[in-house]
Structure formats: C-alpha cells, structure tokens
Amino acid sequence: MLLHLKRILTPDEVRHARALLMADDAPWIDGRHSAGAQAREVKRNEQLAQDSAPAAELRALVLRALQREPLFFSATLPRKIYNPLFNRYHPDAPAYGAHIDGAVLHSHADGQWVRTDVSCTVFLSEPDEYDGGELTIEDTFGVQRIKLPAGDAVLYPSTSVHAVTPVTRGTRLASFLWIESMVRSDERRRLLFELDMNLLKLRQRWGETAESTALTGIYHNLLRQWAST
Structure with a gap:
C-alpha cells in the first residue's frame, strides 16, 4: 500500500x-x-x-x-x-x-x-x-x-x-x-486500513450504529489474529 x-x-x-x-x-x-x-x-x-x-x-x-x-x-x-x-x-x-x-x-x-x-x-x-x-x-x-x-x-x-x-x-x-x-503482511495491513477508514466514514455519516459496532468487532478480531506485539 x-x-x-x-x-x-x-x-x-x-x-x-x-x-x-x-x-x-x-x-x-x-x-x-x-x-x-x-x-x-x-x-x-x-x-x-x-x-x-x-x-x-x-x-x-x-x-x-x-x-x-x-x-x-x-x-x-x-x-x-x-x-x-x-x-x-x-x-x-x-x-x-x-x-x-x-x-x-x-x-x-x-x-x-x-x-x-x-x-x-x-x-x-x-x-x-x-x-x-x-x-x-x-x-x-x-x-x-x-x-x-x-x-x-x-x-x-x-x-x-x-x-x-x-x-x-x-x-x-x-x-x-x-x-x-505489528501486522507483518502488507496485504493484511491494507485490509485493516481500508476497514478502519470505511468505519470512520460510516460513523461520520450515521453515527454509532449496531452495524458499525459489529464491524468494529470484526476489525479488532482480525487484528487480534494477525498482530504480534
């Protein structure tokens, strides 16, 4: 990216x-x-x-x-x-x-x-x-x-x-x-970045919703799987 x-x-x-x-x-x-x-x-x-x-x-x-x-x-x-x-x-x-x-x-x-x-x-x-x-x-x-x-x-x-x-x-x-x-793969970093940016746009447009909360959980669960600290 x-x-x-x-x-x-x-x-x-x-x-x-x-x-x-x-x-x-x-x-x-x-x-x-x-x-x-x-x-x-x-x-x-x-x-x-x-x-x-x-x-x-x-x-x-x-x-x-x-x-x-x-x-x-x-x-x-x-x-x-x-x-x-x-x-x-x-x-x-x-x-x-x-x-x-x-x-x-x-x-x-x-x-x-x-x-x-x-x-x-x-x-x-x-x-x-x-x-x-x-x-x-x-x-x-x-x-x-x-x-x-x-x-x-x-x-x-x-x-x-x-x-x-x-x-x-x-x-x-x-x-x-x-x-x-923390995430070694460029492809995985790109996916996480795109998810994060689109979540930001969704919140700016609609505020906090059940869907944005669920997608935030997906982001953090992916990060939890892929990250090394």
Whole structure:
C-alpha cells in the first residue's frame, strides 16, 4: 500500500527543520557510510551525522509529528520505529539508484533491531526548489513518481524497489525512516486500513450504529489474529 500523508509537519516545524539542516555547520557526511554493499554502488547523496545534536533534535521532532497523526498509526500499526534519518541531494550528490532496503536494520540511536515492513519519506523541500529528485517506487500498478510538498510524507512497502532520480538544480531535503508493524503482511495491513477508514466514514455519516459496532468487532478480531506485539 502506498499512502500520501498530508501536513505531517506544521509550517513552523518545517521551518525549524530546514534551519537546522541548512545551517553552515550542519554535519553532512557521505550517505554511503550507512549503506549496505549493494546500495553503496548506487547511492550518491549526503546524510546528517546520526550522532550529532541537530540529528537528535530533528529525530524527536519527526517522531512527535508521526505519533500525533492517526492515519500513520492506522496504516502502519507500528511496533517499532527506526530512528528518523535525514538526507540531502543536490547536483554534486544527486541521486540514489534502484535498490531495496535491508530487511532488518540496527538503530545507532537506541540500539534496537527493526524489521523494515513500511518505509516512510517526509519531504522537507518544496517541489519547485529543485529539479529532479522524484522518489520512484515500483508497485503492482507500475512505477509511481513521488514529489510532495514540504511537511508531507509518503508510506510504502519496504519490499518495493525504489530510487531517487538525479537532482539537477537546487537541494532536496528529506527525512526517512522505517516501521516494523505489528501486522507483518502488507496485504493484511491494507485490509485493516481500508476497514478502519470505511468505519470512520460510516460513523461520520450515521453515527454509532449496531452495524458499525459489529464491524468494529470484526476489525479488532482480525487484528487480534494477525498482530504480534
């Protein structure tokens, strides 16, 4: 399931994040330091040093934003969240070729091992600030090209082949992270999400009814069968 989450970050949060990332002393390093053997061959970007003070402050900002967003919880059913990282693309560090994220990652921030079920990118640059830089995601309906407003996010299965096309003008800033879901199957998460969203619409239209209560029971019974905590 590919899902666009709008306005995850407030305008003030976007401005604060950009100020830290665009500061003259921001500790950017070669992005290949955090890549596996295959990814290093196609990764040409910069990444904010994970052990820096700006990275710690920005991690907390992004996590707070995600945790207050009901759609994020409904779509991912998070068990663990890999600490948010931050990257930068520009003409001298322009692209990340086609790759698949590692299945299990070790977080340097909190020491957790996280299975990567869902990938998330939070955009921190406006689309007109750079040329290129689309996040391309291969799914069952073909290749999706994603370039969202600053503060918006996209969720997609970590099993997808994806890439960032070359940035030829300007700078693309983003945060990226992974979620280990309580429900491992993407198909089961999608079904639960669709059921949850339709229940919400039914309640908005008709209020609480016997039918919505029964369907809520079905949702939780499915979650009870499929979830690992």
